[in-house]
Amino acid sequence: MFIKELEIHNFKSFGKRVKIPFFDDFTAVSGPNGSGKSNIVDSVLFCLGLSTSRTMRAEKLTDLIFNGDGANEAMVKVRFDNADAELPADTEVTVARKVRRTASGYYSYYYLDGKPCTLADIHELLSKACITPEGYNVVLQGDITRIIEVSPLERRKIIDEIA
Amino acid sequence: MFIKELEIHNFKSFGKRVKIPFFDDFTAVSGPNGSGKSNIVDSVLFCLGLSTSRTMRAEKLTDLIFNGDGANEAMVKVRFDNADAELPADTEVTVARKVRRTASGYYSYYYLDGKPCTLADIHELLSKACITPEGYNVVLQGDITRIIEVSPLERRKIIDEIA
Amino acid sequence: KKEALLTAFNSINANFKDIYADLSGATGELALENYEDPFDGGLFIRSWQQGKHVQRIEGMSGGEKSLAALAMIFAIQRYLPAPFYMFDEIDMFLDGANAERVARMIKKLSVNAQFIVVSLRKPMIEAASRTIGVSMQEGNISSVTGVKLN
Amino acid sequence: KKEALLTAFNSINANFKDIYADLSGATGELALENYEDPFDGGLFIRSWQQGKHVQRIEGMSGGEKSLAALAMIFAIQRYLPAPFYMFDEIDMFLDGANAERVARMIKKLSVNAQFIVVSLRKPMIEAASRTIGVSMQEGNISSVTGVKLN
Numbered sequence: 001m002f003i004k005e006l007e008i009h010n011f012k013s014f015g016k017r018v019k020i021p022f023f024d025d026f027t028a029v030s031g032p033n034g035s036g037k038s039n040i041v042d043s044v045l046f047c048l049g050l051s052t053s054r055t056m057r058a059e060k061l062t063d064l065i066f067n068g069d070g071a072n073e074a075m076v077k078v079r080f081d082n083a084d085a086e087l088p089a090d091t092e093v094t095v096a097r098k099v100r101r102t103a104s105g106y107y108s109y110y111y112l113d114g115k116p117c118t119l120a121d122i123h124e125l126l127s128k129a130c131i132t133p134e135g136y137n138v139v140l141q142g143d144i145t146r147i148i149e150v151s152p153l154e155r156r157k158i159i160d161e162i163a
Numbered sequence: 164m165f166i167k168e169l170e171i172h173n174f175k176s177f178g179k180r181v182k183i184p185f186f187d188d189f190t191a192v193s194g195p196n197g198s199g200k201s202n203i204v205d206s207v208l209f210c211l212g213l214s215t216s217r218t219m220r221a222e223k224l225t226d227l228i229f230n231g232d233g234a235n236e237a238m239v240k241v242r243f244d245n246a247d248a249e250l251p252a253d254t255e256v257t258v259a260r261k262v263r264r265t266a267s268g269y270y271s272y273y274y275l276d277g278k279p280c281t282l283a284d285i286h287e288l289l290s291k292a293c294i295t296p297e298g299y300n301v302v303l304q305g306d307i308t309r310i311i312e313v314s315p316l317e318r319r320k321i322i323d324e325i326a
Numbered sequence: 327k328k329e330a331l332l333t334a335f336n337s338i339n340a341n342f343k344d345i346y347a348d349l350s351g352a353t354g355e356l357a358l359e360n361y362e363d364p365f366d367g368g369l370f371i372r373s374w375q376q377g378k379h380v381q382r383i384e385g386m387s388g389g390e391k392s393l394a395a396l397a398m399i400f401a402i403q404r405y406l407p408a409p410f411y412m413f414d415e416i417d418m419f420l421d422g423a424n425a426e427r428v429a430r431m432i433k434k435l436s437v438n439a440q441f442i443v444v445s446l447r448k449p450m451i452e453a454a455s456r457t458i459g460v461s462m463q464e465g466n467i468s469s470v471t472g473v474k475l476n
Numbered sequence: 477k478k479e480a481l482l483t484a485f486n487s488i489n490a491n492f493k494d495i496y497a498d499l500s501g502a503t504g505e506l507a508l509e510n511y512e513d514p515f516d517g518g519l520f521i522r523s524w525q526q527g528k529h530v531q532r533i534e535g536m537s538g539g540e541k542s543l544a545a546l547a548m549i550f551a552i553q554r555y556l557p558a559p560f561y562m563f564d565e566i567d568m569f570l571d572g573a574n575a576e577r578v579a580r581m582i583k584k585l586s587v588n589a590q591f592i593v594v595s596l597r598k599p600m601i602e603a604a605s606r607t608i609g610v611s612m613q614e615g616n617i618s619s620v621t622g623v624k625l626n
């Protein structure tokens with residue numbers, strides 16, 4: 001299983017709809033400071049429900065909506081190639097998430113192959129392929145420094161979570 | 164006033180006596196990871212009494228003595244060119260510091276132009292040229308990250324110290 | 327609970343020793359402060375070269391520290407393999423030679439899993455199969471400028 | 477005490493605006509949370525490009541944050557000038573263009589003061605007047621391998 005395509009619209013600095021193709025080996029992402037590289041990583045964490053808004057450098061979820069032209073909804077879609085049936089699902093699986101700003105706060109919706117579902121559904125499905133919020137498969141900018149700077153006690157807690 | 168020469172012996176990874184010439188403009192220091200670059204910066208902070216052992220990544224002062232061949236004393240000497248008389252002293256001023264391991268702990272000696280003196284003497288002299296422990300003229304590896312990660316309150320304290 | 331921690335620790339430590347030797351050429355290990363009651367103590371990262379004293383991660387240089395932290399992350403990933411990995415500028419503190427070693431290790435691991443690595447450094451970009459360029463356009467909008475094949 | 481803080485703050489802020497515009501091409505400022513009683517609040521670093529919303533340092537990218545932190549350090553140094561400066565890998569998070577801008581600024585400042593800058597990046601090494609090479613020899617002993625003139 002691997003990420004085949006990422007579609008981002010009005011999430012953080014992606015004010016225009018963007019579709020990014022990915023392949024099943026080693027892809028580098030590069031560009032100037034502030035161009036949006038870390039926002040791509042954040043968009044995957046957001047869509048798969050793997051992180052809190054704190055790890056995405058935002059105070060509240062609505063800060064993730066593009067703040068350029070008054071957009072009110074952010075959308076991210078991750079299309080997985082599941083030909084190797086690592087997930088108990090079709091040969092292609094799509095996870096999507098939307099956050100909409102409302103007068104009193106926000107709505108957050110998750111979708112699995114186009115049908116509304118809950119975060120728990122997504123977590124259950126992804127855990128079959130060892131993708132969990134505590135997993136170390138996504139290393140954010142600054143995580144390396146954090147592992148070095150924390151106390152030995154904090155560092156042990158990393159192993160506790162995994163055990 | 165500027166640093167004209169740095170002499171290091173048995174300080175951290177400098178097990179052999181080394182004399183490094185410096186000039187009055189822009190000098191880069193480069194080399195592989197773990198080769199001793201940051202130790203050069205630490206040696207100046209150590210000699211001029213500008214920092215605690217914590218900022219030099221050591222638990223206690225004797226950890227600064229080269230741990231290779233059983234050396235018991237670390238020595239650093241900073242030679243300043245004072246031709247512009249920025250310091251109220253000769254045209255050349257030398258500050259030196261030694262730390263010696265003893266059975267019960269350590270001795271730490273400061274020298275000004277070869278004569279023993281106290282840390283207070285050194286601080287008083289250097290403060291005439293705006294070189295103080297709170298000053299921001301030495302930026303250690305990781306200081307940039309610290310300024311970014313600290314709380315706004317901690318950040319304001321930087322200005323408090325300067326005022 | 328203690329059993330589970332010790333099993334995880336021993337297996338991750340075995341991975342760490344392997345990977346750290348590959349990445350840095352020195353010997354290293356993870357160590358628990360208190361093996362009798364692990365929840366009572368912390369976890370150390372230690373390393374030593376031939377002839378050098380054992381040093382804890384606190385006394386290492388910036389680059390040596392980040393290599394040790396990376397080895398720990400890779401050791402955890404070997405224990406709990408995932409189908410895809412995303413790394414964001416993990417090579418910032420490394421000199422050219424170490425950045426190349428890390429890039430080569432990722433290249434090897436990418437045979438069995440997908441790796442998406444954000445980096446500004448040449449060794450990483452050159453080791454990847456392709457590079458996706460990102461840039462800021464009019465109105466401060468990010469866009470993907472294309473995929474360069476290596 | 478409050479007077480002293482406000483005087484220092486205003487002067488450092490004026491420097492910061494100048495230097496940040498030079499380094500990043502955007503507009504930025506330092507801001508106190510509580511101007512009436514500064515000791516009761518913190519210090520923010522804010523920046524905005526034409527058309528972009530004002531953002532605090534917390535929301536910036538890694539490179540943008542380190543440029544803002546550097547501008548603050550340079551602003552303090554302009555307020556309290558010293559005869560020599562030592563920087564240890566201040567350019568780690570910067571892309572090529574930003575690393576060049578910082579190196580150029582140091583080159584300009586080195587006319588009036590001595591700068592000793594530890595760096596692994598090309599833009600900094602190329603801007604310096606000379607480079608001192610450091611390496612690890614037998615028995616894990618550091619040595620200075622020579623001075624290369626640029």
Ligand SMILES: Nc1ncnc2c1ncn2[C@@H]1O[C@H](COP(=O)(O)OP(=O)(O)OP(=O)(O)O)[C@@H](O)[C@H]1O
Binds near residue numbers: 011013063531539
């Ligand atoms: N909701 C939002 N709307 C518009 N722009 C946003 C939003 N949230 C964040 N941004 C902007 O996204 C920009 C890019 O951030 P990102 O962290 O992805 O950069 P980067 O490419 O990783 O840079 P670096 O190399 O410095 O780490 C920031 O300048 C930030 O202002």
Ligand SMILES: Nc1ncnc2c1ncn2[C@@H]1O[C@H](COP(=O)(O)OP(=O)(O)OP(=O)(O)O)[C@@H](O)[C@H]1O
Binds near residue numbers: 176194200228386390
């Ligand atoms: N007392 C000591 N005796 C011998 N070696 C020591 C002592 N203290 C520190 N060292 C060694 O000095 C080495 C170099 O450290 P330093 O931090 O100067 O490297 P660096 O060149 O700055 O590397 P980087 O590019 O990774 O920051 C470390 O590997 C450390 O083990």
Ligand SMILES: [Mg+2]
Binds near residue numbers: 037038039141414538
């Ligand atoms: Mg980034």
Ligand SMILES: [Mg+2]
Binds near residue numbers: 200201202304
């Ligand atoms: Mg260093």
